[in-house]
Amino acid sequence: MKHARAPLLIALAVTLVPMPTAAAPRAPAAVRSIVTPGAAASFGAGWTTYHHDNARTGYDATAPSITSPSPSAQWNTGLDGNVYAEPLIWNGVVIAVTENDSIYALDEGSGAVVWHKVVGASVATHYCSSEINPVGITSTPVIDPSTSIVYAVGLVGPISSPKYQMFALNLSDGSTVAGFPVDITPTAQGGTVTLDPAVSEQRGALGLANGHVYVPFGGWLGDCGDYHPWVVGVPATGGAVSNVYEPQTSSQREAGIWAAQGMSIDGSGNVYVATGNAGSGSSSLPCNASLYDHGNGVFKLSSTLVELSYFAPSDWCTLSQADQDVGSIAPSLLNNSIVFQTGKSAQVWLLNAGALGGFGGQANPNTAISTCSSGDAVFGGAAYVAPDVYIACNSSGSLQALSVNTGCPPLGFTTHWTAGGFTPGPPIVEGDLIWTLSIGGSPSTLYGFDAAGSLVVTAGLPQGVHHFATPAADGGWIFVPQSTSITGLDFATYPPPTCGANPCQIYTVDAYGGVHPDDFSPAISNEPTFSSPLARAAHMAPGTPAVGLVLDAYGGLHPYGTPAIVPSQFPYYAGVDIARDFVFVHGGTGGYELDGYGGIHPFSVNGNPLPPVPVNYPYFPGNDVAKKITLLADQSGGYVLDVYGGIHPWAVSGHALPAAIAQYGYWAGANVARDIWLDPAATAASISGYVLDLHGGFHPFWGGSAPAPAAVVNHPYWTGRDLARALWFLPSSNPSAATGYELDAYGGIHPFAASGQSLPNPISQYAYWSGQDLAQALFGG
Numbered sequence: 001m002k003h004a005r006a007p008l009l010i011a012l013a014v015t016l017v018p019m020p021t022a023a024a025p026r027a028p029a030a031v032r033s034i035v036t037p038g039a040a041a042s043f044g045a046g047w048t049t050y051h052h053d054n055a056r057t058g059y060d061a062t063a064p065s066i067t068s069p070s071p072s073a074q075w076n077t078g079l080d081g082n083v084y085a086e087p088l089i090w091n092g093v094v095i096a097v098t099e100n101d102s103i104y105a106l107d108e109g110s111g112a113v114v115w116h117k118v119v120g121a122s123v124a125t126h127y128c129s130s131e132i133n134p135v136g137i138t139s140t141p142v143i144d145p146s147t148s149i150v151y152a153v154g155l156v157g158p159i160s161s162p163k164y165q166m167f168a169l170n171l172s173d174g175s176t177v178a179g180f181p182v183d184i185t186p187t188a189q190g191g192t193v194t195l196d197p198a199v200s201e202q203r204g205a206l207g208l209a210n211g212h213v214y215v216p217f218g219g220w221l222g223d224c225g226d227y228h229p230w231v232v233g234v235p236a237t238g239g240a241v242s243n244v245y246e247p248q249t250s251s252q253r254e255a256g257i258w259a260a261q262g263m264s265i266d267g268s269g270n271v272y273v274a275t276g277n278a279g280s281g282s283s284s285l286p287c288n289a290s291l292y293d294h295g296n297g298v299f300k301l302s303s304t305l306v307e308l309s310y311f312a313p314s315d316w317c318t319l320s321q322a323d324q325d326v327g328s329i330a331p332s333l334l335n336n337s338i339v340f341q342t343g344k345s346a347q348v349w350l351l352n353a354g355a356l357g358g359f360g361g362q363a364n365p366n367t368a369i370s371t372c373s374s375g376d377a378v379f380g381g382a383a384y385v386a387p388d389v390y391i392a393c394n395s396s397g398s399l400q401a402l403s404v405n406t407g408c409p410p411l412g413f414t415t416h417w418t419a420g421g422f423t424p425g426p427p428i429v430e431g432d433l434i435w436t437l438s439i440g441g442s443p444s445t446l447y448g449f450d451a452a453g454s455l456v457v458t459a460g461l462p463q464g465v466h467h468f469a470t471p472a473a474d475g476g477w478i479f480v481p482q483s484t485s486i487t488g489l490d491f492a493t494y495p496p497p498t499c500g501a502n503p504c505q506i507y508t509v510d511a512y513g514g515v516h517p518d519d520f521s522p523a524i525s526n527e528p529t530f531s532s533p534l535a536r537a538a539h540m541a542p543g544t545p546a547v548g549l550v551l552d553a554y555g556g557l558h559p560y561g562t563p564a565i566v567p568s569q570f571p572y573y574a575g576v577d578i579a580r581d582f583v584f585v586h587g588g589t590g591g592y593e594l595d596g597y598g599g600i601h602p603f604s605v606n607g608n609p610l611p612p613v614p615v616n617y618p619y620f621p622g623n624d625v626a627k628k629i630t631l632l633a634d635q636s637g638g639y640v641l642d643v644y645g646g647i648h649p650w651a652v653s654g655h656a657l658p659a660a661i662a663q664y665g666y667w668a669g670a671n672v673a674r675d676i677w678l679d680p681a682a683t684a685a686s687i688s689g690y691v692l693d694l695h696g697g698f699h700p701f702w703g704g705s706a707p708a709p710a711a712v713v714n715h716p717y718w719t720g721r722d723l724a725r726a727l728w729f730l731p732s733s734n735p736s737a738a739t740g741y742e743l744d745a746y747g748g749i750h751p752f753a754a755s756g757q758s759l760p761n762p763i764s765q766y767a768y769w770s771g772q773d774l775a776q777a778l779f780g781g
Contacts, residue, residue, distance in 0.1 A: 044475025047089040048143035050205030051381050054265035055333035058383030058428035064476050066431030069457055071489035075111035076462045083481040084466050085140040089474040096486045101136035101154045110770030111488055115174035119167045120156030129222030140205035149177055151213045153202050162197045166234050172719045179238020186232050188246035199225030204262030210269040210303040211236050218256025226253040229275050231305055245305035247294045254279040255295040260468040261330035261381035269303040274327035282320035296326040298341050300356055311351050314360030328379045335386050338406040346377035350411045363411040371415045372396050380426035380468040388416055390434050392424035399424045399436050417453030430473035437465050461487055494761040499731050499781050505545040506780035508767045509538035513550045515560045516767035522546055528558035537581040538777040542588045545781045555579040570603035583631045585611050596624035616657050617650035630678040641676040658684040665691050665699030675727045679735050688735045696724040709735035714759055715752035726778040743778040
């Protein structure tokens with residue numbers, strides 16, 4: 001818990017740890033071969049529902065432009081079953097689900113399993129003609145970013161009495177949310193219609209709005225039995241099904257809501273779904289409106305799932321008899337309140353969202369797509385970046401861009417371009433490229449086309465993909481669901497942050513002393529590498545990031561970079577793990593080492609004299625709690641951070657102690673504090689800065705005449721996890737305009753910004769050790 005408290009009393013007479021007066025530099029231990037760091041993700045805005053948003057645009061407008069024809073990094077993680085759902089991404093975690101009723105959380109940058117939970121017993125059988133066996137979670141889940149909860153629906157056994165259930169897990173650790181699972185066993189039409197899993201498939205993606213999770217149902221491949229169109233609503237807090245849409249009587253059948261896209265939801269919380277072929281009123285010709293059975297239609301439902309309006313092509317019954325489902329794809333929402341619908345028949349219907357139009361009430365006079373053959377044409381979902389809607393035309397083997405007029409009537413569309421030669425899956429748009437997968441054949445291929453239809457990316461994949469497979473994206477990464485695995489491919493490139501007129505040079509130090517260039521900084525030609533994780537701190541020499549020192553646990557100082565800094569005198573505690581941090585004096589001629597008890601010891605380099613002796617500083621005899629040390633610009637003293645968040649002034653001989661810190665984060669008895677940043681312009685009478693806690697949180701501190709620093713509002717945070725390790729503030733930062741980067745335990749580097757500031761560019765490349773707590777320090781300039 002964060003508190004403001006008075007600082008501990010400073011010991012005026014301190015027992016100093018013995019220090020050699022002229023210790024020779026300690027030779028590095030034998031080199032240890034550690035895991036090769038890989039490129040890690042620069043996290044974007046997330047992808048929390050099918051095709052990114054409730055309008056199902058499949059478009060991430062925040063992503064950087066992608067120009068590279070090949071990924072800079074790639075990972076593949078095998079899962080425990082077949083994957084039909086689109087991956088989802090939030091806060092550095094990729095969510096994937098399988099037909100084993102498994103939900104996985106994978107690290108976005110490495111693919112490492114963060115957690116994995118089998119939420120139920122999948123049903124080991126084929127239903128009707130479906131190829132899926134066993135049956136577990138087929139549909140794309142949905143994430144609520146406001147609560148960091150993922151919702152998924154799966155079929156659970158035993159096989160003799162299967163049922164659908166909704167699951168809700170906390171993204172932080174996979175724990176089950178109170179109120180879940182929820183049984184989905186609705187009835188309708190006065191109890192005469194029930195949802196039977198033996199004939200009802202839950203393939204369509206879930207939707208989240210109005211405090212509810214919406215779930216569509218259709219039939220299994222082969223149209224066996226008397227299935228019906230269903231949408232059910234479950235409160236996001238769980239409990240039980242609260243709303244049901246099922247418009248058919250017990251004598252009607254089929255008209256399932258089965259498209260992988262599931263639904264779309266407008267800004268008012270209205271739900272739009274499309275149905276497939278029906279098998280009752282649709283069986284007679286010509287089409288008779290009085291016999292309409294809700295087949296091959298588009299329906300607008302209220303937040304409580306009351307039908308508000310509908311559309312059906314005038315030949316709805318003919319389409320049913322020819323097996324040309326309208327609902328092979330779900331509605332997409334375009335600009336100006338226009339609903340886009342296509343389907344197996346390769347027609348496009350543009351509908352007014354206010355009133356969908358009834359029978360034959362589309363707003364465009366011409367419906368046929370001239371470049372897409374009729375018959376099993378379009379499936380899954382679409383993508384939209386005005387004015388173009390991108391569809392996968394399976395019948396003609398091409399990805400197609402349709403330019404849609406959503407403005408002045410009459411509405412209409414034309415084909416902008418086609419790109420053929422393969423059977424595409426539902427497309428998305430990321431980084432100004434249109435992405436799709438080749439469906440059929442193994443392994444599959446990921447393609448990226450520019451806005452003119454030119455092929456930019458061709459990336460082979462480890463496995464094949466299932467029908468209707470669609471990728472997801474985040475921050476320039478593309479995530480692909482394959483047969484039984486997920487692949488992440490990094491296409492992101494960002495300009496590095498600038499330090500003055502030049503790109504910053506940034507480095508990460510690992511626990512073995514290795515110094516790793518980040519964001520294409522120059523490589524280090526000389527670095528210490530220990531045989532065990534002994535590195536405790538590392539700092540660059542003033543003004544020269546590529547040259548500096550690494551501190552080992554025993555007090556030894558080891559140069560990195562060329563020309564090497566040669567430590568002349570420094571404290572050393574052979575075999576005693578007590579050295580914690582150090583700081584250079586501003587001329588780089590030496591500095592001060594901090595031991596775990598709070599002792600501060602001068603050191604020198606390159607034959608220079610030792611800096612002035614510290615005389616007033618905190619000391620905690622026998623308590624290894626001192627964490628970090630800072631130095632004021634005038635070099636009269638500074639501050640020591642303890643692991644509980646306490647910030648204690650210290651001074652060198654001939655100077656008074658700096659002002660006490662009036663407000664700061666404090667966690668009594670809890671090892672929470674990880675790093676500290678002191679305003680470079682701070683004086684002994686006016687001090688402020690920030691402390692980093694173990695979860696990634698920022699806590700401002702200030703004292704003397706300094707005002708409170710601006711709150712850091714954009715930053716990573718890992719609830720309940722000890723992952724934050726270090727901070728690096730851009731040189732332009734000050735307490736009212738702070739920006740920089742946070743280092744996690746695995747080497748991930750994440751931008752942060754104070755209130756009113758923009759986040760700095762993500763770091764494109766950095767050292768990364770998935771699942772291994774190896775990252776120690778981050779610095780640059």
